[in-house]
Amino acid sequence: MASARALRTWTWLHTWSSLVCTVFMLLLCLTGLPLIFHHEIGHLTGTEVEAPDIDHRGPRASLDAVLQAARARHPERVVQFVSQDEDDDRIWFVTLTPTPEPTDDFRSVAVDARTAQVLAEPRFDEGFMWVMFKLHVDLFAGLPGKLFLGAMGLLLVIAIVSGVVLYAPFMRKLEFGTVRRDRSPRVRWLDLHNLLGIVTLVWALVVGATGVINTWADLLVKAWQVETMNTLLAPYRGQPVVPQARRGPVQRALDVALAQQPHKRLSFIAFPGTAFSSPHHHTVFLRGQTPLSSKLLQPVLVDARSGEATAAPTLPWYLTALLVSQPLHFGDYGGLPMKILWALLDLVTIVVLGSGLYLWLQRRQPRPLPDEARAAPGPAGATTRSLSEPQGTLR
Template identity: 25%
Template sequence: MAASRRTVVILYALHSWTGIVTGLLLFVICFSGAVVVFKNEIDLWANPSLRALPQVAAPAGPDAVLAHLAQRYPGIKPESMTVPNEVTPAWFVFARMPDNPQRMKIAARADNGEIIGEVDSELGQFFRMLHVFLFFGPRWIVGFLGVAMFFLIVSGFVIHRKIIKELFTVRWRKSLRVTGSDLHKSVGVWALGFHLLIAFTGAWLGLAPVFERAYAHVAGASTAGSAMAAVAAERPSSSAAPFSVDRLMAQAKEDMPGLRVKGVTLRNPDRDDAEVGFYGGLDGLLFNNTNLAYRGGQLVRSNDPRVKGFWSQFNGLMEPLHFGDYGGLVLKWLYFLIGMSPALLSLSGTLLWIERRKLRQRSRSGGQHV
């Protein structure tokens, strides 16, 4: 029993100091993560000109958008495009002008591809950048915060072993510290499964790419898709026809049945040997790491999680499970409301630690005067 008690004391100290050291950053990460569930809705709300656009069942193709873009902004270099969806009734094009290195975000009508203009506000993207990168560092920093959050959840559950018995007991008439402590523990247990999911997927998204790059460097792994490029070289090139993103998109859906294109990447789109990529999801599946790329009209890279094995499928599930973008509005509200709880836990935990520290100091001070 003594060893068990000692373990709990050590865990309590580690839990407290981990919370203090990471508390503010975890609050920012968790708060922005809850808000970013509504990224598309926030961007639409912040741009009145987009809210007035009609929703269309069959949007105009990327060729129409690119043609209008070249006419409106001569010399512009498009880099990527996002497809209109059930929330956003517009194409978005990310591009740069030759004399301006800053990337522009330009909206186009979904029905005919006509250019609306530069997007006035990217409030939703602001919250995403805050959540994913904290604005100042690589994504692995947020990954380590996910590990810290996971440890705080597990250690907190171990420390408060009797919380299951007290789950329905909140001492409202006691002091603010006691009531806050009860709420802190209860919320942590009621949302335990969701918190573990968010912590694990956040840690995976931040740290898995680091380990993958390290493994590829050590093992001398070849670049992804080289085998696919060799197979694709046997296919007849379609670059003899005029360059068309519409045609390549249709080809991508034929090469990967069930593909739902969410976005397009462009490299040298004004040349016949342009590289065009398509990324998105698959009908009836949550995987988000589906993509294909064509160069000069030939398929050079492809990632279909359905045939890539367990780890590709596992990796493809992480982002949808973390951001809750695989369901409708009800699921988003659930992610938002429950997602706010770890932010409140990080704040309440810090306040409880400060209050306990003050009590200990007063206790020592009172003992010295006796």
């Protein structure tokens, strides 16, 4: 009796956690599919900025000359970040906004790192891929949208775990991979739903869990600022943001940071007063050169006035988890083969989600099929019909 009661509890938990999140998970799977190949799509559509093939043998342009060229395009804006692509250091991307505070109102200027010539002003805040990105990240609702999708991700994890618990008794008298093609369409879809769900189990847990972590990014950065940055900035307490006219050369800040960490490469520089820096520093974020370490960041705080490195704090574990989860969520660790695998698993998951919704809707029919009650054998004390219900969505 206790076993039957526990089974009913797991069934209820799986059914309703799945039903609540299924529509949103379908949306995330559909929008996530093109995002897996965002670089490849950009190259095909011509929206990716590529460095011109020129014969340049002299010294590269100073970063300050690069910034001057970008500011000339938008003199009313301030620089928030400057970055380089992981695979191509011939282009600087300069991000300019109306104020240093976080905003969706930004302009990007791509500048040739060799000549300081402006190459393009790509718009990352419009077009099909931007719509897909915003729907996938926050539903166009900012932080509340991110946290809502994070809650849906937690329900997905619950649905997966409860689905695994229900899978063992469901398959007690069936061989693994059995799809009873001689039974009703509903039973065939139930078998296929459970088979595909258990096959994609690990992937679904990984993508679901990393997706939840990614929705907390803004809060984790705020926690880091309160926990670590405030301590490091104690000597600067009460001082205003360093004005542009009194800041030292940014190229010097970069050189100082690279001298501190000679085996690392630049990821991006956050300017004073922006979300990833302090009011008094250029914060240079460096990354490693291996596939894993290239996803991890080491900040170096360089005083914006004096150009001296004042700290190189180690990121806390929760930001490290965030940095690891972001590329893993989109399959960015193994190049194109891993992206293709991620896309195939994403398509299978869409089938699992859709079939779970179909099975639940079929359950609501007033007259179940005659063989439906025998779809799954159950332990003593549990009705066989309770095990034959779809239990929502098992990914």
